[in-house]
Amino acid sequence: MTRERYERRLRAVRVRATVVAVLVIAFALVAAGIGLVVGLRTELSDDVRDAARARASDVARVIEAGRGVPAPTVTAPDEEFLQVVAADGTVVAASENVEGKPALARLAPGESASVDTLLDDDPFLVVAVGARDDGRELVVLDGRDASGVTEATDTVTWLLLIGLPVLLALAAAATWIAVGRALRRVARAEAAQRRFVSDASHELRSPVATVRQHAEVALAHPERTDPRSLAGTVREEAVRMQRLVDDLLLLARADESALLRGGPRPVDLDDLVLAEVRRLRSASPAALRVDSRAVGAARVTGDAEALRRLVRNLGENAARHARTRVAFTLTDAGDGWVRLVVEDDGPGIPAAERARVLDRFVRLDESRARGAGGAGLGLAIVAEVAGAHRGRVEVGVSEGLGGARFTVGLPSAGE
Incomplete structure (x- = not known):
């Protein structure tokens, strides 16, 4: 259309x-x-x-x-x-x-x-x-x-004959304005959906094209093809495609308000954070230091898998941009909120981009490789998961490390 x-x-x-x-x-x-x-x-x-x-x-x-x-x-x-x-x-x-x-x-x-x-x-x-x-x-x-x-009845009748058309005109104008505003929101949502579908199609087209290109080269020149290299390429692109599809499905569930699939349950957020710290330490270069000394006990109510995804996306984003250090902080101050802070010593995020970075398919550095930078959905998923848990995400500057600082506030399970 x-x-x-x-x-x-x-x-x-x-x-x-x-x-x-x-x-x-x-x-x-x-x-x-x-x-x-x-x-x-x-x-x-x-x-x-x-x-x-x-x-x-x-x-x-x-x-x-x-x-x-x-x-x-x-x-x-x-x-x-x-x-x-x-x-x-x-x-x-x-x-x-x-x-x-x-x-x-x-x-x-x-x-x-x-x-x-x-x-x-x-x-x-x-x-x-x-x-x-x-x-x-x-x-x-x-x-x-x-x-x-x-x-008396004639007077009231005349007042009604004069007032009713005025009321109808006001009602028509109010309805016209209200429906127009509602449809403008629908039009914005439709535009966002079109953009989302377009971006998703573009992201899915890239790994498919890579696999197809290597397969066509292998078919045209089988003598020059290294099966192990071809298999590695196909596996890498398949993993990338699988993760993109998983991200898209998660965002689709978020759009349908079905992100909390199993219903809210108590979740020890510190266990998820420490598990991510261990994963980053084993998967990241030795030069990257992952600091978890400020991780304290904290419990929230929600979906464990969705929260694990939130923590992992924050950890991967920090590790991707950090030079030498990533720090996790988790506190429950007793005010009804649990705060998770993830910081790095990378280049940080410009002030003008801090709100946009939580949007879907946003890459602040468009020139970087897609394989290294992802599809631009990780932080959008963080925002969606936090919102589904009645939480919020703030983007700022790390005072201690100088890079980016992501603060996620979630309602404590005690509230």
Whole structure:
């Protein structure tokens, strides 16, 4: 897939994600808005209805107390009326603002309805309460102006009609930005993966080409071929290829968060460090001194094989660049961290390269032989193993030896 096509696909994903997010948010906001308006209208109508029922009940209690039918009064003639209606629809008593008018509603006790009146252009909410006067069945009607309910719900509706598009626009912009940032990370990861595959292919191509070249020479000129030399070359390149494949598999497991295969277990890190010291002393030239006097007891929790690889890669890196001395330091200071320090008296690492040296396929000296310098994965594996164990790696300058100093901090098993 070309980069242009890949970027088009990312843009399409961004557009689809934004559209889907906006549609979902729009549906949720519209549903919530409708619920808010309906709930507000219901609540306000109930408040008006309760107030009307309370006033009508007061009049009904006066009637049933045997005091006769009073002449009801209202404090806001434009917003309320009262009528006392007999069973045949005759108005027995009424407030001044509806005096002389027929019954404005025919309701049974306990009922309520919206009724048009001449008092206002908006309908009134009328509530009926039953009352008995000397055996005569009466109904007290209290009507309240419900325009406040309409005005409040209309105001909220307009605010929602104005605010919802703004919220949707903000949601669309936020989604567009968030998805764009996420896809940029994906694009960076995809670029890193492409670079990783390219570098891995290049590193694997080199030993394969070497083996093929020697094999073709042997086939073309068998009389000039030394079988032992050919076998040694093939074996050397096979070992190099095997180690590269092992490194690539380990990094692949790290990318899948599967580096700790056997589950975390207590590991005596000092045993691994001392084993690496012995290996370096037996495999390195006699002129190289490997100092382990500062290695103390320390236990961490993790995968023993992965930690052994970390220690070995640090040891090999130090031995490769050291002139005459490599030093290991291992301490558990009791602060919850175990610190492993590996130093050498080599040329060191420039300050500008100390972060990059932990990346994959990084060689600070590209001119050196690949066989001597490796594939540039050793320190990357150190960083991955440390990260998988919730640790960290720091690169600096050795104050005592003058070369490179690698410090690995790992959580102590005691924490």
